[in-house]
Amino acid sequence: MIEGLAALYIFMLAGFTGYEIISRVPVILHTPLMSGSNFVHGIVLVGAMIALGIAETPTEQAIGFIAVLLGAGNAVGGYVVTERMLEMFKSSNKEKSEG
Amino acid sequence: MESIIQASYFIVAAIFIIGLKQMSSPVTARRGILWAGAAMVLATLVTFLAPEIIDSETTGTNIILISIAIAIGGGYAWRSGQRVAMTDMPQMIAMYNGMGGGAAAAIAAVELLKATREASHVSEITSSSSTISEVLGADVAILGILGAIIGTISFSGSIIAWAKLDGRLSRSKLLPAQHWVNALVALATVGCAIAIYFSSDLTTIVIFFSLALILGIFITIPVGGADMPVIISLFNALTGLAVGFEGYVLGNAAMIIAGIVVGSAGSLLTHLMAVAMNRSVSNVFFAGVGTNSSSSTETAQGEMKEIQAQDAGILMAFASQVIIIPGYGMAVAQAQHKIWELTQLLNDKSVSVKFAIHPVAGRMPGHMNVLLAEAGVPYDMIYDMEDVNADFKNTTVALVIGANDVVNPSAKTDTSSPLYGMPILDAIDSDNVIVVKRGRGAGFSGVENPLFFSDNTKMLFGDGQKAANDLIQAVKELS
Numbered sequence: 001m002i003e004g005l006a007a008l009y010i011f012m013l014a015g016f017t018g019y020e021i022i023s024r025v026p027v028i029l030h031t032p033l034m035s036g037s038n039f040v041h042g043i044v045l046v047g048a049m050i051a052l053g054i055a056e057t058p059t060e061q062a063i064g065f066i067a068v069l070l071g072a073g074n075a076v077g078g079y080v081v082t083e084r085m086l087e088m089f090k091s092s093n094k095e096k097s098e099g
Numbered sequence: 100m101e102s103i104i105q106a107s108y109f110i111v112a113a114i115f116i117i118g119l120k121q122m123s124s125p126v127t128a129r130r131g132i133l134w135a136g137a138a139m140v141l142a143t144l145v146t147f148l149a150p151e152i153i154d155s156e157t158t159g160t161n162i163i164l165i166s167i168a169i170a171i172g173g174g175y176a177w178r179s180g181q182r183v184a185m186t187d188m189p190q191m192i193a194m195y196n197g198m199g200g201g202a203a204a205a206i207a208a209v210e211l212l213k214a215t216r217e218a219s220h221v222s223e224i225t226s227s228s229s230t231i232s233e234v235l236g237a238d239v240a241i242l243g244i245l246g247a248i249i250g251t252i253s254f255s256g257s258i259i260a261w262a263k264l265d266g267r268l269s270r271s272k273l274l275p276a277q278h279w280v281n282a283l284v285a286l287a288t289v290g291c292a293i294a295i296y297f298s299s300d301l302t303t304i305v306i307f308f309s310l311a312l313i314l315g316i317f318i319t320i321p322v323g324g325a326d327m328p329v330i331i332s333l334f335n336a337l338t339g340l341a342v343g344f345e346g347y348v349l350g351n352a353a354m355i356i357a358g359i360v361v362g363s364a365g366s367l368l369t370h371l372m373a374v375a376m377n378r379s380v381s382n383v384f385f386a387g388v389g390t391n392s393s394s395s396t397e398t399a400q401g402e403m404k405e406i407q408a409q410d411a412g413i414l415m416a417f418a419s420q421v422i423i424i425p426g427y428g429m430a431v432a433q434a435q436h437k438i439w440e441l442t443q444l445l446n447d448k449s450v451s452v453k454f455a456i457h458p459v460a461g462r463m464p465g466h467m468n469v470l471l472a473e474a475g476v477p478y479d480m481i482y483d484m485e486d487v488n489a490d491f492k493n494t495t496v497a498l499v500i501g502a503n504d505v506v507n508p509s510a511k512t513d514t515s516s517p518l519y520g521m522p523i524l525d526a527i528d529s530d531n532v533i534v535v536k537r538g539r540g541a542g543f544s545g546v547e548n549p550l551f552f553s554d555n556t557k558m559l560f561g562d563g564q565k566a567a568n569d570l571i572q573a574v575k576e577l578s
Contacts, residue, residue: 004238007347007355010352010355010356010359011343011355011359014343014355014356014358014359014360014363015359015360015362015363016363017116017360017363018119018359018360018361018362018363018364018365018367019363019364019367021116021119021120021123021360021364022123022364022367022368022371023367024123025123026125026483027375027456027458027464027465027468027483028125028456028465028468028478028481028483029122029123029124029125029128029465029468030368030371030372030463030464030465031188031189031461031463031464031465031466031468031469032122032128032465032469033119033122033123033364033368033465034192034331034332034335034365034368034463035188035192036118036119036122036131036132036135037119037335037339037360037361037364037365037368038192038195038196038199038335038338038361039132039135039136039139039195040115040118040119040135040339040357040360040361041196041199041335041338041339041342041357041358041361042139042195042199043111043115043139043142043342043353043354043357043358044199044202044203044206044338044342044345044354044358045139045142045143045169045202046108046142046143046146046351046353046354047202047203047206047342047345047346047349047351047354048202048205048206049143049146049147049149049152049165050146050149050151050152050349050351051205051206051209051210051349052152052161052164052165052168052209053149053151053152053153053155053158053161053162053165054151054152054155054209054213055155055157055161055209055213056155056156056157056213057212057216059212060209060212060213061157061160061161061164063205063208063209063212064161064164064205064209065164065167065168066168066201066202066205067201067202067205067206067208067209068164068165068168068169068172068202069168069171069172070172070198070199070201070202070205071172071198071199071202072168072169072171072172072173072176073172073173073175073176073195073198074176074195074196074198074199074202075139075143075173075176076172076173076174076176076177076180077176077177077179077180077191077194077195077198078192078195078196078199079132079135079136079139079180080176080177080180080181081180081183081188081191081192081195082122082132083129083132083133083136084180084181084185085185085188085469085472086122086128086129086131086132087129088469088472088473089125089128089129089472089478
């Protein structure tokens with residue numbers, strides 16, 4: 001699995017990747033991109049599922065259940081909102097060619 | 100099986116990065132979110148096959164519980180996400196983000212509870228007390244606890260941000276010496292975190308999470324409404340970080356990569372937003388706008404000159420170029436569709452029309468672009484501040500609708516103004532300025548706007564929707 005130094009490298013590279021992605025973004029996409037990155041950390045759902053999977057006592061199961069509930073909300077809500085926003089972006093050229 | 104799951108996570112992480120990259124250009128943005136969505140579905144499906152879930156003693160019930168939780172949480176979010184109006188988008192993002200932070204914190208809670216149980220089990224056998232750091236290992240324990248703090252703060256803070264933007268929590272209520280109280284709570288939280296690391300006490304864990312919850316609330320409550328976007332963006336970055344840390348605890352590469360990418364991208368985005376608003380991130384936390392109202396700004400002198408919609412319509416119809424400066428007021432009045440109709444009419448009369456967007460117009464950077472896009476305005480008619488500012492000199496009419504602080508010239512001239520230093524749209528440079536405004540009051544920041552008293556400015560008082568309608572009628576009557 002991912003441990004110690006290997007994880008440190010992943011942390012570093014992922015950090016630079018995120019920085020690179022954002023650094024040349026037009027202002028008009030800031031809100032959709034924030035919403036999009038909000039969706040991406042919805043991957044927490046996967047961790048929540050595992051947490052509930054390894055839960056053994058009722059208390060752990062209850063907390064794990066909440067984790068999955070919230071994680072699913074993050075992933076689905078983030079997707080719907082971002083998709084709705086981006087759906088509306090179209091250029092006038094495209095519009096003319098379509099109509 | 101394990102290798103299939105790991106390979107899937109690898110693909111998921113790659114698609115997330117490509118998806119985010121595509122989302123940073125208007126042409127490919129739509130494709131980006133569709134791909135990322137597909138990756139999320141893949142990640143969720145393969146996780147059902149994970150050994151942690153399948154090999155557990157309580158597999159049956161847990162799989163059922165997982166499915167129910169996904170159905171409820173996902174179903175609720177799907178409905179609310181579909182229904183929310185575009186103007187209310189920022190608070191919904193805050194809400195979903197808070198849920199993510201809460202999920203990360205809850206993962207940490209499960210891990211800590213399990214570790215506590217194991218520690219007491221170990222002490223029973225060896226009859227020497229065991230600590231959480233010994234059970235989990237130092238690295239996992241530290242990152243797990245850190246993720247728990249960050250996730251919890253992001254959870255409660257985001258909920259407060261949502262409540263404020265949604266108008267459920269009216270004014271920023273400051274406790275006496277709020278900053279000292281916050282510092283105290285923060286210290287106590289860190290103290291608890293250290294205590295957890297060196298012990299395995301259930302009560303400490305409960306107190307720890309309660310304190311972190313309170314801290315998130317206390318941090319967010321004094322923040323002014325205008326600074327909310329910065330806070331939401333910051334919490335977005337924090338949730339990413341918490342997810343990354345909990346990913347390490349669970350040994351899940353997809354979570355680590357997605358979480359840290361969002362953490363760093365979100366931090367940069369937060370910084371860009373704060374710069375656009377001429378605020379520093381620490382400024383946002385330690386001083387609310389309006390609390391420093393003692394700095395007396397000189398009240399602008401002169402008379403506001405009123406104009407009727409008919410005259411304004413004629414002025415615009417015979418202009419060579421019109422630049423429209425929309426603000427949040429336009430969106431609240433739902434006037435963007437009417438404004439687009441007006442734009443098309445003016446285009447038919449061969450008037451060049453541009454939309455000028457200030458970086459912080461709306462409630463978030465880019466929010467106004469989304470609202471205009473919703474009304475059907477193509478994005479290549481919309482200009483950023485830097486690209487359009489020089490053009491105001493060649494403009495016959497600048498139509499300011501629902502915006503105020505972003506065109507306030509005292510940001511350039513008046514050093515005592517709270518807005519001083521904030522970049523603005525130079526509407527004042529155009530031949531005529533028409534300001535559509537509901538009343539004579541000051542803007543969101545409470546600062547008086549000298550533009551309204553300028554010689555070339557005329558005020559068109561009234562609701563944005565009605566004013567736009569009247570302008571359309573006026574232009575139509577000319578043909």
